Amino acid sequence: MSTIKDVAARAGVSFTTVSHVLNGTRRVSDAARARVEQAVAEMGYAPSAVARALKTSETFVFGVLVPNITNPFFAELTRGIEERCRQTDYSVFLCNTDDESELQTHYLQTLLERRVDGLLLAAAAGEPEPLVRRLGFARVPTVVVERRIPGLEADLVRVDHDAGARLAASHLAALGHRRIACLSGPSRFLVSRERTAGWVAGLQEAGIEIRADWMLEGDFSAAAGHALAHELLRQREVTAILAGNDMMAIGVLRAAAELGVSVPGELSVIGFDGIDMGSYMFPALTSVGHPIRELGEMAASVLLERLGKRVLPVREVVMAPHLIERASTGPAPKG
Structure with missing residues (x-):
């Protein structure tokens, strides 16, 4: 691997001149610049980020840990983070923890050893201590x-999870639904509990009975939504399902199709998050959420601000959810 001194020798200049050409830190004659640029191209030289980090104590790398990169929500979130970082010359080191606390610990240690300048973290399940x-x-x-x-x-x-679930429940109530089920994510997550609380509050505000047997818990996966929906829909009692996230809602759509339950004619389905994929389901999935890339961009912006001003009070930025009305919700069936 070529070094800066190798480039300098080929170009017939000092290695400090090469550094000035590469970093734009001092004016260099056109002839010397041309020789340096030609030597760099011929030798395929790339400056050492490790050496630069040792000198400046900055790597210009952020570590991003997410629990499940196959979930489109976290893919879109990472895309937003990456787009914001790219505007400021930061790179992203992405780690997928598979929602396992041990793997999360391993990746966290890896990121710290690589001296990342900051972390963006969507935590895995498990004991937080x-x-x-x-x-x-x-x-x-x-x-x-x-x-x-x-x-x-x-x-x-x-995102304001409670407000989002209330919004979803209110949407279904406004369509005339009174038999509304909830498929929750894991109750060990505060996110799940907040969304469930919003569902309960939304139904109470509409004067709708809350049935404990119509609230089932899964793991935020399409497979869980599919299995739980089969359990609910065989009874043919509920006319609407609020899913804990869009992936669970996609599983519900599949189960309804298998059981011959028309959506939205006999069953309305609404998810949470607003992933892009939802618009390409059949029928297109109604959801609540905040634009996910904007969420990622905001998270990266907060981290960049934290780096610029280390002495800041801890912040909580809450993004307001919106109803994304598509084809999977409709008026409650008569009778």
Whole structure:
């Protein structure tokens, strides 16, 4: 691998001249610049980011940890983070934790060893204390996205989950539905509990009976939504389902098709998050949420601001959800 001194030798200049050409730190004659640029091209030279980091104590890299990159929500979130970072010359080191706390700990250690300048973290399931302790020792600027981590003093960027679920419940009630089920994500997540609380509050505000047997818990996957919907729809009682996220709602659509339940003629389905894929389902999925890329961009912006001004009070940025009305919800069936 070529070094800056190798480039200097080929170009017939000092290695400091090569550095000035590459970094634009001092004016260099046109002839010398041309020789340096030609040598760089011929030798395929690339400056060492490691050496630069040792000199400046900055790597211009953010670590991003997400629990499930196959979930379109986290893919779109990462895209938003990446787009914002690219505007400021930061790169992203992405780690998929598979929602496993041990893997999360492993990747966190890897990111810290690589001296990332900051972390954007959507936490995995599991006991938060080891994560809180490790981040406390590391003292790396951190922004938590969506899943609040109890005990961690860090900036948080999230959607208003309670308000979103209320909005979904109110939408279904306005369509005349009175038999509304909820498929919740894992209750160990505050996100799930907030969305369930919003469903309960929305039904109470509309004067609708809340049936405990119509609230089932899954794991935020399409497979869970599919299995739970089969369990509900065989009874042919509910006319609407509020799913804990869009992936569960997609599973509900599949189950309804298999059981011959028309959507939205006999059953209305609404998800949560507003992933792009939802618009290409059949029927297109109604959902609530905030534009996910904007959520990622905001999280990255908060981290960049934290790096610029280290002494700031901890912030919580709450993004307002919106109803994304598509074809999977309609008036309650008569009778």
